[in-house]
Amino acid sequence: MLAVRHHLRWLAPLLVLAVAAVVRFWALSSPGSLVFDELxxxxxxxxxxxHGAPTVWSDDDAAFGDPAAFTDEASYAVHPPLGKWLIGLGVLVFGPDTGWGWRSAVALAGVATVGITMRLGWLLSRSLVIACTAGLLLALxxxxxxxxxxxxLDGFLALAVALGALLMWRDVQWLEDRDARAEPGPSGRTAVRWWRPWLLAAGLVFGAAAGIKWSGLYPLAAFLVFLAIRDLLRRRNAGAPWGAASLRSLLQAGATAIIALPAAVLAYLTTWVGWIVTPDGWGRDPATPWLSSLARYHAEMLGWHSTLTAPHPYQAHPITWPLGLRPTAMYEVRWDGCGGECVAGISPIxxxxxxxGGAAALLVLAWLVVRALVRPDALSRGPVLTVSAFVLTGYLSGWLPWLLTVSRSAVFQFYAVVLTPFSALALALVLGMLCGIPLATARASAPGLRLDPDPAALQGRRLAVAVFLIAAVAVSILFAPLWTxxxxxxxxxxxxxxxxxWD
Structure with missing residues (x-):
């Protein structure tokens, strides 16, 4: 029995990764023309x-007949370079004249994101069922x-954000381990910790995320706030008075920022090395230091993003993103046949x-957080509060900034891809609770939803969850032609x- 469980621990995640790979790599070279913003x-x-930096092309042909039709004239790119370097890796392997070259790197990033989500699900819950469920939900x-x-660029951004979140959670666990071994002081555990290797790694990853799209900085800011609030609550739980706990938490927040933010800046600047060493890149002036030119370039980029108001038929207000009400059609062609008219399209429906289900699960986690905070023994049920708040922080960090600050009409549903790992985790956690799996971490375990413990009721809930997952797989199979x-x-x-x- 133990051998079976050991093999299942590896086989189940591998099967989920295989599903993710098949869905993403199947017929990846079709269509053979550039779609949407691939252009x-x-x-x-x-x-x-x-050239080391983007240059102007001699035509705008989406069919991409000549993959070497670029010129030496510098091109004005409105996003940082890292995502395009990653696309370039696939081009180096498979060549520039095939969809495999253009798309293989992002497909691999998608599979990697599923793996990272499963790993994060395991660390959050210590449940193989929850981890693999989260991975399967994201895979489909x-x-x-x-x-x-x-x-x-957004598929790469989702990978970077998921990896950054994983490293942030490892930092949470690292601190828990140190606190558990530390001797409490007279006012509780109030030490300010400077050695935070997982936090340093997270800062580097989120800096790289910003090197794909600037919105990669939102999760870094959100998780730093999460760490600060959690630190305050843990100090209060350790017995420190509000005044002392607040002061020490403020000092720890400063130390946390000193660790993470310079690392993020360094990683971000590194993504611009190609532009820095290219003397004829956009905005470069031989008489001006590269740092001044880069600052001016960023000011131009910020101006472009803040004033982009051109109408688009698929623009979608951020308030609609959690329910997917306005997908961004990427590609569509029609021709006679199929007993009438044939259609081939790509749309993130x-x-x-x-x-x-993920949106509903996030509301459940929000309720669990509120319930934990308003009850006198909230801080003794750390897993419920910490895990739920962490997943909510990841999701809201990719949504609320757009909802609260959007000042342009040209925003799209596909930006919400960075939300999908956290939505999948939330749904997997809630489904696990329905199945009687406690919300757990490496050091503690606690029930989440208080449900009828009767074995017959539990069996009924497990059957309902199984039916739900089978139905979700069936819906994905039904929609696969429209995705691919x-x-x-x-x-x-x-x-x-x-x-x-959806039309």
Whole structure:
């Protein structure tokens, strides 16, 4: 029995990764033309490989007949370089004239994100069932599938954010281990800790995330706030008075920022090395130090992003992202055949069971956090409070900044791909609680949802969860042709337009 469990511990995650890989790499080279914003990012990636920084192309042909039609003239890119360097890795391996070259790196990033999500699920819950469920939900999430099959930047960003979150959670565990071994002082455990290797690594990763898209800084800021609040609560729980706990927590927050932020800045600047060593890159002036030129370039980029108001048929207000009400169609062609008209399209239409289920699960976790905080013994049930708050922080860090600060109309549903790992984790955690799996960490365990403990009731909930997961897999199979550009009859395509905004 122990041998079976040992093998299952490795086999189950590998099977989930295999599902993720098949869904993302199947027919990856189709279509053989650039789709949506691949027109910009793939071209930038190829010319950046040749020159160290993007250059202008001689045409705007999405069919991409000549993959070497770039010029020597510097091109104005409105996003940092790292995502395009990553696209370029696939181009180096498979060549610039095939969809495998353009998309293989982001597909691999998608599979890696599923693996990281499973690892984070395990560390949050110590449950193989919850970890593999989170990975399977992400592997079959329509938004994540599509955004890791097209050569855009957001699939890479989701990977970096998930990895940064994993490292942040390792920092939480690292501190818990040290606190457990430390002797409490007269006012509780109040030591300010400077040696934080996992936090340093997280800062580097989030800096790299910003080197893909600036929005990669939002999660870093959110998790730093999470760490500060958690530190304050732990000091109070250790017996420190509010005044002393607040002061020491403020000092610890400063130390945390000193560790993480310079690392993030260093990692971010490193992503610009190609531009820095390219004397004829956009905005470079031989008479001006590169740092001044880079600062001016960033001011131009910020101005562009803050004033982008061009209308777009697929723009979607951030308030609609959690429910996937307006997917961004990436590609669509029609021709006669299939007993009528044939359609081949790529659209990140959500699997409603996964997307809406994830939104509902996040509300459950929010309720658990509130319940833990308002009850007198809240701090003794650390796993419920800490795990739920951590997942909520990850999700809200990719959504609330857009919701609260958006000042332009040109924002899109596919930006929400960074939310999908946390939505999958939330849904897996809640489904695990329904199945009677306690919310646990490496050091403690506590029940989450207080449900009927009767064995018959528990068996019924487990059966319902199994039916839900089978239905989610079936829905993903049903929508797979619309995610992967497979040719289908028009009636089949129309039958999948379940909501008015999906057309």
């Amino acid at each position: 910009y990012y793939v071209r930038d990636a190829i010319s950046q490989l040749a 999430d329509g938004v994540h599938v599509v955004l890791t099959r097209v050569a855009l 959500p699997n409603l069971l996964i997307t809406w 550009g497979g040719p289908v009859a028009e009636w089949f395509w129309n039958a999948h337009m379940w909501l008015p905004g």
